Amino acid sequence: QKEVEQNSGPLSVPEGAIASLNCTYSDRGSQSFFWYRQYSGKSPELIMSIYSNGDKEDGRFTAQLNKASQYVSLLIRDSQPSDSATYLCAVSPNDYKLSFGAGTTVTVRA
Amino acid sequence: GAVVSQHPSRVICKSGTSVKIECRSLDFQATTMFWYRQFPKQSLMLMATSNEGSKATYEQGVEKDKFLINHASLTLSTLTVTSAHPEDSSFYICSASDNLNTEAFFGQGTRLTVV
Numbered sequence A: 001q002k003e004v005e006q007n008s009g010p011l012s013v014p015e016g017a018i019a020s021l022n023c024t025y026s027d028r029g030s031q032s033f034f035w036y037r038q039y040s041g042k043s044p045e046l047i048m049s050i051y052s053n054g055d056k057e058d059g060r061f062t063a064q065l066n067k068a069s070q071y072v073s074l075l076i077r078d079s080q081p082s083d084s085a086t087y088l089c090a091v092s093p094n095d096y097k098l099s100f101g102a103g104t105t106v107t108v109r110a
Numbered sequence B: 001g002a003v004v005s006q007h008p009s010r011v012i013c014k015s016g017t018s019v020k021i022e023c024r025s026l027d028f029q030a031t032t033m034f035w036y037r038q039f040p041k042q043s044l045m046l047m048a049t050s051n052e053g054s055k056a057t058y059e060q061g062v063e064k065d066k067f068l069i070n071h072a073s074l075t076l077s078t079l080t081v082t083s084a085h086p087e088d089s090s091f092y093i094c095s096a097s098d099n100l101n102t103e104a105f106f107g108q109g110t111r112l113t114v115v
Helices: none
Strands: A004-006 A011-014 A019-025 A032-038 A045-050 A054-058 A061-066 A071-076 A085-092 A104-109 B004-007 B010-013 B019-025 B032-038 B045-051 B067-073 B076-081 B090-097 B110-114
Touching (some): A019 A085, A032 A061, A032 A071, A045 A054, A045 A061, A045 A071, A071 A085, B004 B090, B010 B019, B019 B032, B019 B110, B032 B067, B032 B076, B045 B067
Parallel strands (some): A011 A104
Antiparallel strands (some): A019 A071, A032 A085, A054 A061, A061 A071, A085 A104, B019 B076, B032 B045, B067 B076, B090 B110
């Protein structure tokens, strides 16, 4: 079983719609959860971090964490063409060492 | 956020030669640095963790004699790919942490092509 699993995608959404990304993890000791955006040929860029159960909103992005279900999600509201990228879910037990999911590629259609 | 500079951004080398990649934290002291590798259309895979002044800890399946990591100062870590082969062609990315913040910061990545 992979440590971090994401829905495989690719995910295509029209501009202005909501993109929903899901991630599950296997290590119950995980304490820190991150969503990164990666454009082709570039390094990952941190979008959201979440550490406690519930929702966390930052602009058009909302992360949701449910530790009991070992599940973390990312919603992108009012999707824009510039949001087209691969989104990586990453999990850490708080030693700063990240386990990444395989990523979900999102395409926002204009 | 903090700045991590990785150099070079791209390198092409001949099979059998060695390549050194540098990762520098520009505005903080990086107690811990991580080296990742990413093959096309795959996710980042952790290769090794290095703490300043200590030997690196390598992940299972990563050859420590092939991927030499040095973390001699709080602002610089290097990864040397020795006797490179075409299968080592990949995107190598470092990240650095001061072990105080919950976030580790990524360098820009190095695209290595071995011909």
